[in-house]
Amino acid sequence: MSGFSLPVDDDEVTILGIISAVERAAAVEFCEFLNSQFDALGQKEWFEDVRHYRKSIGDPFTYKHPEDMRFIISEAVQNDSQIWHLIPNMNNAWTTAAIALKARLNNYHHGQLKPDLQSLLQIATLFDSIASSSGLGVSDWARALKTRIKKILDGTFEKPGATLTPSIAITDVPSEVVKSYDETKREIAKRPPLGSKWQGEKPQRKIALDRATEDLYEDGLSVSSELGALKEQTITTWLRYFPRGGEVWVDSDGASMAYVKGIARMVGWFGPEPDGDEHEVRGFVVPRDYEFTGNDVRDLESGKFLTHSSVDSVDEIIQELSKQLSPNGRISITDYGDIFWTAVDGVAKKITRAHKDTWFDGHLPGS
Amino acid sequence: MRQSYVSTIVMGNEESLSENLSISVGKCEVEFIPGTKASLGKPTSQRKDASEQVAKLSTFRVTSPDELNLMVGLYVWEGADPEVRPIELLAGLQKHNELKGRGGMSLIISQDQKWLVPLRVLKYNKTKGYFTLQAASEEELDSLIGQSFRDLMTELGAKAFGSREAIDQESNNKRNQLAMIVEPGNLEALAVAYAVTRAQAVILDFGLDVE
Numbered sequence A: 001m002s003g004f005s006l007p008v009d010d011d012e013v014t015i016l017g018i019i020s021a022v023e024r025a026a027a028v029e030f031c032e033f034l035n036s037q038f039d040a041l042g043q044k045e046w047f048e049d050v051r052h053y054r055k056s057i058g059d060p061f062t063y064k065h066p067e068d069m070r071f072i073i074s075e076a077v078q079n080d081s082q083i084w085h086l087i088p089n090m091n092n093a094w095t096t097a098a099i100a101l102k103a104r105l106n107n108y109h110h111g112q113l114k115p116d117l118q119s120l121l122q123i124a125t126l127f128d129s130i131a132s133s134s135g136l137g138v139s140d141w142a143r144a145l146k147t148r149i150k151k152i153l154d155g156t157f158e159k160p161g162a163t164l165t166p167s168i169a170i171t172d173v174p175s176e177v178v179k180s181y182d183e184t185k186r187e188i189a190k191r192p193p194l195g196s197k198w199q200g201e202k203p204q205r206k207i208a209l210d211r212a213t214e215d216l217y218e219d220g221l222s223v224s225s226e227l228g229a230l231k232e233q234t235i236t237t238w239l240r241y242f243p244r245g246g247e248v249w250v251d252s253d254g255a256s257m258a259y260v261k262g263i264a265r266m267v268g269w270f271g272p273e274p275d276g277d278e279h280e281v282r283g284f285v286v287p288r289d290y291e292f293t294g295n296d297v298r299d300l301e302s303g304k305f306l307t308h309s310s311v312d313s314v315d316e317i318i319q320e321l322s323k324q325l326s327p328n329g330r331i332s333i334t335d336y337g338d339i340f341w342t343a344v345d346g347v348a349k350k351i352t353r354a355h356k357d358t359w360f361d362g363h364l365p366g367s
Numbered sequence B: 001m002r003q004s005y006v007s008t009i010v011m012g013n014e015e016s017l018s019e020n021l022s023i024s025v026g027k028c029e030v031e032f033i034p035g036t037k038a039s040l041g042k043p044t045s046q047r048k049d050a051s052e053q054v055a056k057l058s059t060f061r062v063t064s065p066d067e068l069n070l071m072v073g074l075y076v077w078e079g080a081d082p083e084v085r086p087i088e089l090l091a092g093l094q095k096h097n098e099l100k101g102r103g104g105m106s107l108i109i110s111q112d113q114k115w116l117v118p119l120r121v122l123k124y125n126k127t128k129g130y131f132t133l134q135a136a137s138e139e140e141l142d143s144l145i146g147q148s149f150r151d152l153m154t155e156l157g158a159k160a161f162g163s164r165e166a167i168d169q170e171s172n173n174k175r176n177q178l179a180m181i182v183e184p185g186n187l188e189a190l191a192v193a194y195a196v197t198r199a200q201a202v203i204l205d206f207g208l209d210v211e
Helices: A013-041 A046-054 A069-076 A082-087 A093-110 A117-132 A137-152 A175-190 A224-241 A315-324 B094-099 B138-145 B149-155 B164-168 B187-203
Strands: A206-211 A215-218 A247-248 A255-260 A264-270 A290-293 A297-299 A329-333 A339-343 A348-353 B008-013 B018-023 B028-040 B053-063 B069-079 B083-091 B115-118 B121-125 B129-136 B160-163 B178-182
Touching: A013 A046, A013 A069, A013 A082, A013 A093, A013 A117, A013 A137, A013 A175, A046 A082, A069 A082, A069 A093, A069 B018, A093 A117, A093 A175, A093 A329, A117 A137, A206 A224, A215 A224, A224 A255, A224 A264, A247 B094, A255 B028, A297 A315, A315 A339, A315 A348, B018 B187, B028 B069, B028 B187, B069 B187, B083 B094, B083 B187, B094 B187, B115 B187, B121 B138, B121 B187, B138 B149, B138 B187, B149 B160, B149 B187, B160 B164, B164 B178, B178 B187
Parallel strands: none
Antiparallel strands: A206 A215, A206 A247, A247 A255, A255 A264, A290 A297, A290 A329, A329 A339, A339 A348, B008 B018, B018 B028, B028 B053, B053 B069, B069 B083, B115 B178, B121 B129, B160 B178
């Protein structure tokens, strides 16, 4: 394979385009391989056979054609599938990488994968893992991506002239993905996750958060009575993201911004947070995989447990997870702290919400 | 190729037609105001009993994205050691008041008649409840800017960098203090060292571990 599209910087459009292109190339290559295998078995209509089998045992089946990586992976990791038997060198490592890749591709198709070089590196690594052991050419592209991204990230890549930039355009990305990304970015532009960089102009109203008295002042007078019953919660949230205290600027909708170590950040709301759809999963997915064990949450990368890793108590979160999940269920979290599980059709189902002190240290913004 | 640790050096100023040099370091922008002028005052090192004397004053401005706008001066006194100290806090947050009236940088004439710059840092003092000048390790200085402070200073002309004993043969109780030696009048090195060890330290809440 030659003429791989590779990034030259962290341009979001290029990153989304490359993910789409690699996914398509891998799906086509896997599909060609499966076509030849099933041809040899005399099963030319194998995709329809799989569809009928899944429907016959009551499994949901939403895939429209076989050249879909999420379809190939979902079959390949089930040992009642013929595909599981046909892919060479199948082992636990392949299955683990494939499940993680399917989760990332789902995030991507729903506009929830952060379009940055770290996400692309993770996707390339997972594609390399599943394609190289099967001897597929797309693994060459995945490895070239890994090498290039690492060079860009460590500053050793020298950007070529404009004529050598990759020919990826947003039109290469499926329209439904573009729509999902537009929605996510609109949400973030409106009000970013707590602890993230502030978007837009600095608000006019200036309030001072006093760490010593845990009170709020405007022109020297306490204004915390404006918050009524929300006073304590508001000040706790502000101090969580702005522990030193000082000036906070409040916008007309209550969104509040402060300079934290020199950077303007969203630190909370003055008053109630505007109502949204309580079932909606907002923002980009944190690129980690978690498992609900039944009475705790385990970070699959580090092996750490939430009850030993969070600053605050996580009892309420564990209780909510217990109500909606069986032990060993996979969960994800977005940068807004929305915890969700992914249904078979790829749709994110919100369970509850965490903040930086009720989640693993360093995984959410502001920590 | 040698990496440049000074992220930006630009000439020009949108507000005036003068071609002011500026250097970006960490979250700070250091803008050099051209020229020098005579300034009447008392050297900090002789404040208690000194009479007023004239200094040759060079000024620079330290600004940051969190609204700091601080004028700082290099005072080269007629009859005392030179020093860098804040002139006026033009704008900033409450916390930038920590830079007002403290955090001056007293320079010492070295054995070889250059300037020795003690590299202490404004660090939050839990007992006192405000920032004070404290000794810092080289690792702590590096952490303030996310790269080698020594390399940055060398790039800006520092002649030596290390303990005062190692670079200036001092044997007193300050011999272990981190310092550097610069050519007399090297304003760029002095201003950037001031910006990192004073302004950047306060901006990053250095030493403030909030429970």
